[in-house]
Amino acid sequence: MDFLGTDYGGKSLDLSLIPNGSTIVSAGIGTDISFDIELIDKKSCNIIGIDPTPKSHAFIANYQGLKNFTLIKKALNNVANQRILIYKNVNPKDVSESFLRNHSNVCDWAYYYADTITLVDIFQKYNNISVLKMDIEGSEYKVLEGLDFVPDSIRQICVEFHHFCTNYTEKDTLNIINLMTKFGFTKCHPQKEHSLVEVTLVRA
Numbered sequence: 375m376d377f378l379g380t381d382y383g384g385k386s387l388d389l390s391l392i393p394n395g396s397t398i399v400s401a402g403i404g405t406d407i408s409f410d411i412e413l414i415d416k417k418s419c420n421i422i423g424i425d426p427t428p429k430s431h432a433f434i435a436n437y438q439g440l441k442n443f444t445l446i447k448k449a450l451n452n453v454a455n456q457r458i459l460i461y462k463n464v465n466p467k468d469v470s471e472s473f474l475r476n477h478s479n480v481c482d483w484a485y486y487y488a489d490t491i492t493l494v495d496i497f498q499k500y501n502n503i504s505v506l507k508m509d510i511e512g513s514e515y516k517v518l519e520g521l522d523f524v525p526d527s528i529r530q531i532c533v534e535f536h537h538f539c540t541n542y543t544e545k546d547t548l549n550i551i552n553l554m555t556k557f558g559f560t561k562c563h564p565q566k567e568h569s570l571v572e573v574t575l576v577r578a
Contacts, residue, residue: 375563375574378416379409385507385532386565386574392417392504396527399496400424401450402509402534404469405433407443409507414442422500424450426460426488429469449473450510451490452520459485472511478539493517497525509534515542518550524557531559531575544570551575 375386383406401424426449461480535547565572
């Protein structure tokens with residue numbers, strides 16, 4: 375496995391499974407796109423970034439010389455075309471925000487609305503997706519639970535699971551990982567030893 379990006383925003387991938395010029399779906403981009411930039415540099419990938427947070431939108435708008443990057447200003451969810459509440463981080467300098475009111479890093483009195491988009495919408499619109507990356511502050515459980523199919527072109531899924539800061543548990547995370555075996559994802563590579571927070575699922 376190859377580690378791409380900074381310690382904060384990076385993910386582990388097998389670069390040999392990523393065709394040159396393929397599409398990467400990167401949900402939850404925040405203000406660190408080091409992972410995406412390395413994929414653009416190494417594989418000439420086209421990045422589809424998805425993020426509902428205004429801080430992230432401003433960051434991308436001010437990023438100089440950004441190529442092969444499309445930003446979708448919506449929240450990845452299991453239901454399409456809804457307006458949902460996104461709760462703001464208790465720290466105004468922190469970009470991580472969530473639709474989960476029980477997320478330990480958000481405040482329940484400050485929020486904004488965001489439109490939703492689903493993975494089905496993304497799969498129908500974009501071809502040749504090789505990697506799905508998600509760091510979406512607890513939404514990953516509902517999003518992955520609701521999947522009916524994963525395009526054959528997707529060989530790797532990088533997920534940050536948020537059982538450590540929401541009402542979800544490590545058992546819920548294991549259930550999702552086991553659920554993904556029905557789509558052929560039989561290998562799970564934790565980014566850190568004995569940790570199920572950040573993992574890469576690989577289709578053999």
